[in-house]
Amino acid sequence: MRINPRITNRLVRWGLVAQAYCTVTVLVLIIGIIFFKGFPQVNFAFIFSFPQDMGRHGGIFPAIVGTIQLALLSILLATPLGVGTAIFLTEYTRESTFTKLIRFGVESLAGIPSILYGLFGFIFFVIKLKMGWSLLAGVLTLTIMILPTIIRTSEEAVRAVPRQLRIVSYSLSASKWETIKKVVLPAAMPGILTGIMLSIGRAVGETAAIIFTMGSSLRLPLSLMESGRTMAVHFYILAREGISMEKAYGTAVVLVLSILFVNIIAYYIMNKAIARYS
Amino acid sequence: MIDRAVLKEQFVKWVLVAFALSSLLFLFLIFAFILGEGLPLFLKVGVKKIILGMKWAPTKGYFGIFPMIISSFLVTVGALVIGAPLGLSCAIYLSEYSGKRMKILLKPAIELLAGIPSVVFGFLGVVYIVPLVRNYLGGSGFSLISTSLVLGIMILPTIISISFDALVSVPKTYREASAAMGATKWQTIYKVIIPSAKSGILASFILGMGRAIGETMAVIMIAGNALKIPTSLLDPLRTLTGNIALELAYATGDHRLALFSTGVVLMIIIMVLNYIANFGIKRKIAK
């Protein structure tokens, strides 16, 4: 028996709508559960005090500071490298074997799972370069890990700057670098910032690559050579070792909120840029 | 004065070349060090004994990771079975059915889902999905099915956003031509749009697989990490990534080398997947 195509059409439509809503429901559930269970744990003391008894009591202050240190330092290193690479690829060369090779490198880096970054950072920075479990080893590993994201978003942003703007700048007696510095980079800035924001989000949420390079010391890292703990690592240890469900939920709220916050800023910048160019 | 300006331009150019080369350097270092640590054990013990070996007791000289290869494969397929149909449906809904308002609401929501750290997924899996499986299906709950479910949800954003891009880039004229011939919307989607977006959709599945097979922390929390090949959906298992993460902190000597060998196997699998995905995407662009 052949089913009437119009009935199929309607059935499919409802099926798709149902699945789409299902997906949204999952998202709302995930965030809802975290917030519902976690918010009661979060207060001034939780954020600004040190953990006690492995995190069973007290707050998560060192983890917050560790997260900020790690994210900011990695961004500080990865941004010039990434934006520089993007500028080189778009402004200084035509498509060639060399650019293809670099693109291959970037794509490959982007595809490597974080545990392999952890493995590499562990053997190279921690062991061979004798950094030990330290903020520095974590920062360097994470820098390499977020580099592809920054390169790709920056390249897209730089490419989107109209060619005419460059021509005008040259006609006004600007050199190549002056044109890039004064015209191309400012125009591409929203796109570049979006990439940076997304990378911060990734840095804040990362665990596997961090735990084997930065370690998981509960003390506040006061120098680059000291070990420390990010919120994600702290959360993982609280949850996995069953130290305290309440504190785990509390940490999760702060963690998810900071990532949401960073993502929303990225979205805001992107939409503003899109509005400006269209 | 002029010379200094010219020199500065040259200097900037070479700095940028160096920056661009850094990505290649990093890639080289990662390969060199993971292979450098991981390959010797293959030579010492034998490729066959590691890849096809059934027993993992690294302190006693057994380095078999076959069960982990199979487990990684199983959770990845499991994640795809759950994530692919859901993700593709969502993408089709977004590109073909939803209104503009829904699109503006859903797209960021899906991207936010992509931003949630994997440890959070793992944690929620432990707290909600594992007990659910234990109570209704039996076993300990730390199982192939729980892991697949959580990974399936985790790869949704990847699948949705890449398939969506592929579907949206199908030319409008195809839709119009099909509609002009009296096809219903679903017939158009099924017979015209999906076939033309095929390579992009496949690429999204493969990238989703890449994410699932590389996932570590969430998997450790839910999989149960048992050292044998699971024989049912309710059996616990240990993946390649889990093996590395569980033991790296305290492993020494051959034991540590064996973890790098595990990394080498993982790296080869990921590279093959990425190659297939890139190949698919490039062919689409060439068309």
Next chain:
Amino acid sequence: MVMETKIATDKLRVSFGKVTVLKDVTIKVHRNTITGFMGPSGSGKSTLISVINRMIDFENNVRIEGDADIDGKSILDGSINPIELRRRVGTVFAVPIPLPRSIFENIAYGPKLKGITDRTTLHRIAEDCLKKAFLWEEVKDRLSTSALKLSGGQQQRLCLARTLALKPEIILLDEPCSGLDPISTAKIEDALSELKSEYTIILVSNNTKQIARISDFSAFFYLGELIEYNTTDKVFTTPAESKTEDYIQGKFG
């Protein structure tokens, strides 16, 4: 009246790949005049302009033969710094393209590159150039607003002012009025007529009436060749070539 030569080309030949777009053009452009370049599209007039300001450097696959010089010195020589050259040769493009900054910053862009950083000097330059471009009265109270908020005609006069701020000797205008309404066009033409006492101006235009109105000399290009070049009077009243006559009368183009 003895005319001094400012720009001269000698058998200038430009090819993009296998296509030759300028065929052995020899022309002398005189100091402190407006010279109109006209001809249908593809005649090579814009290519000639891009040799004079060396913007042709940004095209791919170009081959240049023959020579072009300013004040008797070759500008195609390897020792010429194109950046220095572009300070002497200002360009206004067909479509006004303000930089996405304020009106003031647009004008200050060139002077700042030269190393002028003093605010009062920059403001004096801005006022001076905006007055010369007949834009000062319209924008003097909002120099810090975005240049993108100006109308098309205002933007094109801003581009002219921005070029003047380089203090060039030569101004090249590549169909500067093609997108403008008659009133804006008239304002640009008025500005140009005043400016020729200080600058050597080349005006590329498809609008023969505009060339007839404001230029002192006219050159007619066709398929890469210079067909006719003389005083505007002669070209428009008694053209030597029948092609020129046909073009001026609008029989093709």
